[in-house]
Amino acid sequence: MTMTIPMPGSQVRGSKTGKPIMALLDLLSRTWALGIIWNLHSGPAKFRQLQQRCEKISSTLLNTRLKELKTLELIEIKKTGYQLSYQGIELFEIIYPLEYWSSQWAQALKEESK
């Protein structure tokens, strides 16, 4: 486990420049990071509950990702469980249109294969 947290401002996978977008892309392209954010948007969840929402994530990795997301302030933990932070919500709102887009995309792929 040598993978470090992709802090904006420092080098990350894919860029030496330290540009925030590169740190973000590194973060989001880690297994389950997007899935966790997506699953949290429907409301706070405790550890095991979140694990179930994610269907197949190992507790080891869930915990690792939660730490990263906490450190980078995209999620926070309250009595009700883990939840998106203010910034996490903003991020989610940007990517939310992907849901509709993906349904169109799936349809187009289906047409193609006819």
Place this chain on the structure above:
Amino acid sequence: MTMTIPMPGSQVRGSKTGKPIMALLDLLSRTWALGIIWNLHSGPAKFRQLQQRCEKISSTLLNTRLKELKTLELIEIKKTGYQLSYQGIELFEIIYPLEYWSSQWAQALKEESK
């Protein structure tokens, strides 16, 4: 290399339902997938050129990801090289605001740590 292409409609990592959004999140959370899309938005690029834009991707993996993205019709290949397809551009446009958002986020993180 047993990882299959996350085709919408079939089971993917994170979901048995086959919902397109789950296939998409699976795809995008694979190492370098987002980076490739991001780097292609600045224009078409040939294989080795794209590899340089990505700074540190191995040719093995670049080729694997290109195949996935081609199969899922997010990129296409022309004489000028690899480029975003129409759908790829649409996808990019959804996530494009992440660039600005991430700069704000980076700033907020910096303030915090003072």
Place this chain on the structure above:
DNA sequence: ATATCATGCTACAATATTTGTAGCGAAGTG
């Protein structure tokens, strides 16, 4: 024609990440 070079890509071993199985210690409940 032949040498040279760039291109897209693949083989394969080394390394890093993710999962799966098991279980611990703390906190709550009967």
Place this chain on the structure above:
DNA sequence: CACTTCGCTACAAATATTGTAGCATGATAT
């Protein structure tokens, strides 16, 4: 005091990614 649930960790097995080579093809130069 059992008994359960909770957040989390250890650690080995399975999988994904990188790094180092290099091949086959097509263009360009000699």
